[in-house]
Amino acid sequence: MAAGRYTPAFTLGIVTGARLGDLYGYRRMSLVGVAGFTLASGLCAAAPGAGALVAAPVVQGVFAAAMVPQVLSQIQLTYAPYERGGAPAASSSLNGLASAVGPILGGAALLEADPFGQGRRAVFWLDVPVGVVALVGASRALPEGRAGTGARLDPLGMLLSGAVLVLLLYPLIAGSFAVRAPHPGGRAHSYGFTATMGAGLGLIALRFAVSFLLPRRSAPRSW
Incomplete structure (x- = not known):
């Protein structure tokens, strides 16, 4: 657990x-x-x-x-x-x-x-x-070291990457528990896992589509 x-x-x-x-x-x-x-x-x-x-x-x-x-x-x-x-x-x-x-x-x-x-x-x-x-x-x-002066946090990238990971990980983790303790919802519950993972994959596809459509910035995002 x-x-x-x-x-x-x-x-x-x-x-x-x-x-x-x-x-x-x-x-x-x-x-x-x-x-x-x-x-x-x-x-x-x-x-x-x-x-x-x-x-x-x-x-x-x-x-x-x-x-x-x-x-x-x-x-x-x-x-x-x-x-x-x-x-x-x-x-x-x-x-x-x-x-x-x-x-x-x-x-x-x-x-x-x-x-x-x-x-x-x-x-x-x-x-x-x-x-x-x-x-x-x-x-x-361990030696000291860090990136150059251009390094910075990217809250939007962190938020989007976190959302994608939640949508991808939740079905895998919850599904593993559901195998050991089947949910009363049965097949409908498994469809929910599939839809959640599909939404995560959709966000990934959207992210890559946007990266090709929008002009590139000098400082890359963090994801």
Whole structure:
């Protein structure tokens, strides 16, 4: 259930997170993202009730969106041009490995072992020491850097990209839950998912159509 709140927050914020790195510095946003994600993980682990447990994964997603886009920017700053081919490949491979192994070792294994009788809280407590180590290491190793003076936020682009992502993600997330717990509306409910996703695809088509019809501006939009 936490993933159903974390994923939309992360996806909606990742475009803005990348632009904030351009504006305020990739190192700064990396540190903000790691610190915020670690604190949100501690909040998930110590959540006293349902309200905090609902809100904390959203906060995790927001700070992850501030952190993750800075990875490729840091690669550009850290490695010479002839070395950059291997670094993104290594990062992508590590991400894939973490996605495959993380839920098994960090989720199922911890829940099965149930250290200190923490139950599902142990999954979130694990993030805290890892996050602290990552924060200390990043503060010492990451270089400073940001985009040129032309970087700026684009509220309209952020709003439109957010609307598209909501329309595309909601049917996927809600549909996955509907498979496990069928909705009384049956086929009519599934038609609603299809219509929502169709609206998202329609907005994408409209965005590209407008970009070809209107004259290009000197400063590109953020999406």
